[in-house]
Amino acid sequence: xxxxxxxxxxxxxxxxxxxxxxxxxxxxxxxxxxxxxxxxxxxxxxxxxxxxxxxxxxxxxxxxxxxxxxxxxxxxxxxxxxxxxxxxxxxxxxxxxxxxxxxxx
Numbered sequence: 001x002x003x004x005x006x007x008x009x010x011x012x013x014x015x016x017x018x019x020x021x022x023x024x025x026x027x028x029x030x031x032x033x034x035x036x037x038x039x040x041x042x043x044x045x046x047x048x049x050x051x052x053x054x055x056x057x058x059x060x061x062x063x064x065x066x067x068x069x070x071x072x073x074x075x076x077x078x079x080x081x082x083x084x085x086x087x088x089x090x091x092x093x094x095x096x097x098x099x100x101x102x103x104x105x
Contacts (some may be wrong), residue, residue: 015061017060018062019061021054021057022054022057022058025051025057026050026054027048028046029047032046033047036102059078065078
């Protein structure tokens with residue numbers, strides 16, 4: 001019975017670590033944009049890298065999904081979600097560039 005009590009799931013330390021990492025990964029891009037510390041190209045690269053790392057932090061610390069311990073069904077659902085996000089973001093960017101091109105004529 002003691003074994004069940006000792007395995008209560010994720011502890012507060014994991015949540016706090018995830019929260020601190022998420023705040024840092026949010027503050028870095030905001031600071032770079034606000035203070036104009038880098039040119040536009042490197043700033044966009046830092047924002048993209050921070051966003052990808054933040055997605056991984058959320059998956060690991062808040063959703064408790066690890067790639068090594070995740071069953072195949074969960075991994076398949078994650079890959080499908082990534083595909084949907086790529087389609088939505090890619091389509092939105094495509095529409096914005098097309099509208100920009102048409103407005104410049």
